[in-house]
Amino acid sequence: MQTDILLKQLYSSLGELKATIEKFEKHPSPSTQYTEQLHSAIYHSNKLVSAYLVLKEQKDVSPELNLHLKLMNVPTAEEKAAIVEPIKEQVVVVTPVAEIPKPIEEVKAPEVEKVVEPFVEVKPQVKELPKMIININDKFRFINELFEANATEYNIAVEQMNSVNSLDEMMSYLKGLTSIYEWKEDSEVVKNLFALAQKRFS
Helix, strand or coil: CHHHHHHHHHHHHHHHHHHHHHHHHHCCCCCHHHHHHHHHHHHHHHHHHHHHHHHHHHCCCCHHHHHHHHCCCCCCHHHHHHCCCCCCCCCCCCCCCCCCCCCCCCCCCCCCCCCCCCCCCCCCCCCCCCCCCCCHHHHHHHHHHHCCCCHHHHHHHHHHHHHCCCHHHHHHHHHHHHHHHCCCCCCHHHHHHHHHHHHCCC
16 A cells, blocks of 8 residues: 555656656757756656665565655655755856966077177367468568469469478478479578478467
8 A cells, every 4th residue: 555655656756757858858958957957857766766665575565665755745854954055056167277387497698799880980189270371462472572463373382381280291391392392491482481481380
């Protein structure tokens, strides 16, 4: 008699389990509620199957099993506590393992190409010397008496005397003119020209 009642309860429980499984499968991402319902249905059917097997083997139900069967339909607080907590959706946060720093390698400084600049001869800055100051009277005397009345040759000679940068160069140039034009070094006009030329360096 007890076996028949238990078998009916088992069929009913399995029907509920089937319906719960179908509901669970319809949802691609079942909620916690559906998960709990499925877990409860499996647990309930499992208890009934266990009780049915005991009855079939022993033909009699122990007092503990009778009590157990009576409590099946109305689970007590203790029974609820015994039910394994259903699996809930959990978000697992995976913390990446920090990369092990590589050993510090000796870093060589990059080779710097040596830039060879072209050699530029730096000429010392020469103080610009003043030009010869020749008044109009001396100019005409020099042209007529020293340069054979040729103003062009006079202008070339004065320009050259104004371009030399040392007294030695000046004296060398004047000696050359003396030789070309056959000047007499003791002449007053020649002495005057020499004096004006040397005055540039004083």
